[in-house]
Amino acid sequence: MDTTHTDLSSDRLSNLRRLEAESIHIIREVAAEFRNPVMLYSIGKDSSVMLHLAMKAFYPSKPPFPLMHVDTTWKFRDMIKFRDETVERLGLDLIVHSNPEGLEKGINPFDHGSSVHTHIMKTEALKQALTKYGFDAAFGGARRDEEKSRAKERVFSFRNTNHGWDPKNQRPELWNLYNGRVSKGESIRAFPLSNWTELDIWQYILTENIPMVPLYFAAPRPVVERDGMLIMVDDDRMTILPGETVEEKLVRFRTLGCYPLTGAIESDADTLPKIVREMLIARTSERSGRLIDHDDSASMEKKKREGYF
Amino acid sequence: MSDTETITASAETVTDYILAQEEKDQLRFLTCGSVDDGKSTLIGRLLFDTKLIFEDQLAALEKDSRRHGTVGEEMDLALLVDGLEAEREQGITIDVAYRFFATDKRKFIVADTPGHEQYTRNMATGASTADLAVLLVDARHGLMVQTRRHAYIASLLGIRHVVLAINKIDLVDFSQERFEEIRQEFAAFATGFDFETLEAIPMSARYGDNVTIRSEKMDWFEGPTLLEHLETVQIGIHELNQxxxxxxxxxxxxxxxxxxxxxxxxxxxxxxxxxxxxxxxxxxxxxxxxxxxxxxxxxxxxxxxxxxxxxxxxxxxxxxxxxxSGSRPDVADQMAAHLIWMNDAPLFPGRSYLMKIGTKTVTATVTEIKHKINVNTFEQVAGKQIDLNEIAFCNLSLSAPVAFDPYEANRTTGSFILIDRLTNATVGAGMVWFALRRATNIHWQAMHVDKQARATNLGQRPAVLWFTGLSGSGKSTIASIVERKLHLEGRHTYTLDGDNVRHGLNRDLGFADVDRVENIRRVGEVSKLFVDAGLITLVSFISPFRAERDLAREMVGSDEFIEIFVDTPIEECKKRDPKGLYAKAEAGEIKNFTGIDSPYEAPVNPELRLSNVGRDPEEVAEEVIEYLRANNYLVPPASIADGAGI
Missing domain, CATH: 2.40.30.10 (Translation factors)
Incomplete structure (x- = not known):
């Protein structure tokens, strides 16, 4: 016994174990301090890691909060399939919300553009759902290394009664003492993966063997080239424009969102190690695959002030 | 796709590589320096160089041919740093931002805390989770007031590893003499700070000398480069051995x-x-x-x-x-601690805040500011309140005993934050110095005759009627009539009046915010004693701050505390001006007069709101009596004896 102690005291936790412990601590704090928390589940790799951590945090209990997916109705079909299988496998509660007014007006990324579509079907839908169910805390899988405005966001990120973020008036956050106090109608977005990098995420997926949506792996898929991006023809709602041809190419996705807004990359990486290898040598940053961040009129910071995750 | 072709490592090799990385360590550090010290350039340099190194290492798994240094380094580096600058120009405040990079051996999380104005607050935030601090010094200027301040805050927050980055060494001709001079001056200064490691490194962040690559221009320097040091410095067995x-x-x-x-x-x-x-x-x-x-x-x-x-x-x-069980923490409801104040509104002794310590939340008040610390000179100065970015050594009193360790022994069980009870903002950060033993030695004297027994004997239900409102609103007039009516009914009463109490108990207090807070705290305590004695206690005080009224409510107990807001508009009060005070205040003869140059925070949910403009005070007082009757405060003596209504 004594030798075990000596061995332990010369050991520090590895980077991944330290990140894991920190995330679990954050997830438990939210569960313990909030009346009605929810975990936003977007089906992607970060969400998958966050969910895996939540399962660990409360074991042998189930996470004491539901999952929620804000469905724009334009997600890849494989994502929805994976979502339903995951929830089934883990035995969790899932809330799916789509903006009913947006659906009625037939808002879609092709006719209305990425900016309008994202605002109505994602940002507005999220706010609707949070208000509808009265959630006072919502977990998101965002990381600080993703984008500049994320780098300064708190782990417990305060939102006013309109779900807005005020980057100039954030609560100081020290040690592991997170301030979860909110008044009625206000809420906290909690980011357990704040200190993870993309490489950490992939390393963790590899070492923990976490299931992933098949879209991350290279396969022959029908795509057209549009605005310099390879867009997958995921269903017949996509109109092929004059001059465009549908080609079958060996592609995969580095990030997942609405299929008309998410560019594929040509790749033959069909296993996790191959994906990580490809990621390690890629020079373009992760979000460059998403049309949404290229919209000048809608920077991430602006979107976040409006209530985007 | 030429990049991909360069690296031909097989997937299996990559898997091995990744799995080997699982044991990779993590180091969190913060960089401290003024804008001109080259802090952004240093961070940009680290981010840029390590990315290249990382790619090289991967390539080196099978191919040894790739070399960095072919890129236009200065241009790329500038781009990284410009990202930060651009945010500043747009007026976007970055108080604390976190940046990430990794090498083969460690992953690094850098707390980047720019800006002068909020420096103490931001640096403390970044330092609270850091293992190490990099203090930047401009080789031309040497140690500055800021360097001392940074070293002090790092030490206060429990950072035990420090790198003195003597930057811009190229601008002093890579002089060993200059380096030694600064190094020795800092080492002498830092002896009191108890740092476990202190590494001075001469460097040029701009040109990369000794940041990640050993400088060819400083053969005389035998120590590690910054990155070598960050990768190898031994950290963090402290908590494990506690x-x-x-x-x-x-x-x-x-x-x-x-x-x-x-x-x-x-x-x-x-x-x-x-x-x-x-x-x-x-x-x-x-x-x-x-x-x-x-x-x-x-x-x-x-x-x-x-x-x-x-x-x-x-x-x-x-x-x-x-x-x-062999080595237990302190358990106490009194402690001495260092406090860093992070809010625009100052801390006042006596005002109650929420304290989150570990996973426990209690209410806490600063009972005494022992001294404040001037972070530039380390002098101890006296103070009645703690302002934004000030550090003070205080005694605190908590609503319940909590378990903790001195911060020096444990950064997790010895740290706490203070939260404003109205705005819910995080307003302060504290580090426990020691438990105050008074707490364990002064025990409550258990009384045989208790509150219930006294109340039963008096045949009444005790309560506090807390009248709040502007000067001249009619509080004392109404309270006086209410007391007379209660007295006629045979109730046992006492009135605490703002002016009267200031002649005796509180004659040492003035009218600054800090004194007003203490004024109400004392009156709250006295009312609590009177309620304990079984009396219906009438308190007639302006009591302008919500926080103190809430504190009084908590001291007394919510079911025995009736907040009565005498809601008379300020125009009406000025018109009445029974003591001629508004006239004097408006003429500037009286300072800190509520409603003129000192705020009044109206109650949000008072038990009773009285409007007395154009009404007979007798009628208004009767409204109070009716409230008491309707809410079972004036039950007949017989039912009190049975314990009903309590």
Whole structure:
């Protein structure tokens, strides 16, 4: 016994174990301090890691909060399939919300553009759902290394009664003492993966063997080239424009969102190690695959002030 | 696709590489320096160079041919740094931003805290989670006032490893003499700070000398480059060697057969069979299991997030601290601590705040500011309040005993934040210095005759009628009539009047905010004693701050506290001006006059709101009596004896 102690005291936790412990601590704090928390589940790799951590945090209990997916109705079909299988496998509660007014007006990324579509079907839908169910805390899988405005966001990120973020008036956050106090109608977005990098995420997926949506792996898929991006023809709602041809190419996705807004990359990486290898040598940053961040009129910071995750 | 072709490492090799990285360590550090010291350039340099190195290492798995240095380095580096600058120009405040880079050996998390104005607050925030601090010094200017301040804050926040980055060494011709001069001056200055490691490194962040690549222009320097040092400095066995501490976050109860305690181990190690104590209650039990989804562990150590089960069913809930029974933490409701104030509104002694310490939240007040610390000169200065970015050494009193360790011994169980009770903002950060023993030695004297017994004898239900409102609103007039009416009914009463109390009990207090807070705190305590004595106590005080009225409510107990807002508009009060005070205040003869140059925070949900403009005070007072009757405060003496209505 004594030798075990000596061995332990010369050991520090590895980077991944330290990140894991920190995330679990954050997830438990939210569960313990909030009346009605929810975990936003977007089906992607970060969400998958966050969910895996939540399962660990409360074991042998189930996470004491539901999952929620804000469905724009334009997600890849494989994502929805994976979502339903995951929830089934883990035995969790899932809330799916789509903006009913947006659906009625037939808002879609092709006719209305990425900016309008994202605002109505994602940002507005999220706010609707949070208000509808009265959630006072919502977990998101965002990381600080993703984008500049994320780098300064708190782990417990305060939102006013309109779900807005005020980057100039954030609560100081020290040690592991997170301030979860909110008044009625206000809420906290909690980011357990704040200190993870993309490489950490992939390393963790590899070492923990976490299931992933098949879209991350290279396969022959029908795509057209549009605005310099390879867009997958995921269903017949996509109109092929004059001059465009549908080609079958060996592609995969580095990030997942609405299929008309998410560019594929040509790749033959069909296993996790191959994906990580490809990621390690890629020079373009992760979000460059998403049309949404290229919209000048809608920077991430602006979107976040409006209530985007 | 030429990049991909350069690297031909097979997937299997990559898997091995990744799995080997699983044991990679993590280091959190912060960089301190003024804008001109080259802090952004240094961070940009680290981010840029390590990315190249990382790619090289991967390439080197099979190919040894690739070399960095072919890129236009200065241009790329500038781009990285410009990202930060651009944000500043747009007026976007970056108070604390976190940046990430990694090498083969470690992953690094950098807390970047630019800006002069909020420096103390931001640096303290960044330092609270950092293992190491890089203090930048411009080789041309040497140690500055800021350098001393940065070293002090780093030390106060418990950082034990420091790098003195003597930057812009190219601008002093890579002079060894200059380097030595600065190094020695700092070493002499830092002896009092108890740093475990202190490494001085001459460098040029702009040209990369000694940042990640050894400089060819400083043959005389035999120490490591910054990156070599960051990769190898030994950190963090401190918490592991401390006695076991485990703040309970969440009670894990999936079914009746399982009861576990989930939390993150704050210090030490724990093994199955170890005897643990619940610090606050003193109850003990032994560790039965350390549960994880992939099987039970024989032991666990500081930093791990685990779930522990015990052999016995003892009462444990969130906020409890489990500790090794051989070495217990302090349990006290009084402590001395360093406090960093982070809010625009100052801290006043006597005002109550929420304190989150570990996983427990209690209310806390600063009972005494022992001294404030001038962060530039380290002089101790006296103060009645603590302003934004000030650091003070204080005594605090808590609403309940909590378990903690001195911050010096444990950064997790010795730290706390203070939260404003109205705005919910995080307003202060504290580091426990020691428990005040007074708490354990002064015990409540248990009385044979208690509040209930006294009330029964008097045949009434005690309460506080707290009249608040502007000067001249009519508080005292109404309170006086109410007391007369109660007296006629045979009730036992007493009135505490603002002006009268200031002649005696509170004659040492002025009218600044800090004095007003103390004024109300004392009156709250006195009302509590009078209620304890069984009296219906009428308090007639302007009591302008919500926080203190709430504090009084808490001291007395909510069901015995009736807040009565005498809601007379200021125009009407000025018109009445019975003591001629508004006229004087408007002429500037009286300072800090409520409603003129000092705020009045109206009650949000008073039990009773009285509007008395154009009404007979007798009629208004009757409204109060009716309220008391309707809410069972004036029950007949007979039913009191039976205990009804209490």
């Amino acid at each position: 006695p076991f501490r485990f703040p309970v976050q969440w009670v894990n109860r999936p079914n009746l057969d399982f009861r576990g305690y989930s939390g993150t181990i704050a210090a030490g190690t724990v093994s199955i069979g170890d005897e643990l104590v619940v610090a606050a209650s003193g109850k003990t039990s032994k560790v039965q299991e350390i549960v994880t989804p992939v099987g039970n562990q024989p032991s666990a150590a500081a930093g791990e997030a685990v779930t522990i089960t015990l052999e016995d069913e003892i009462d444990i809930s969130r906020g409890d601290l489990l500790a090794t």
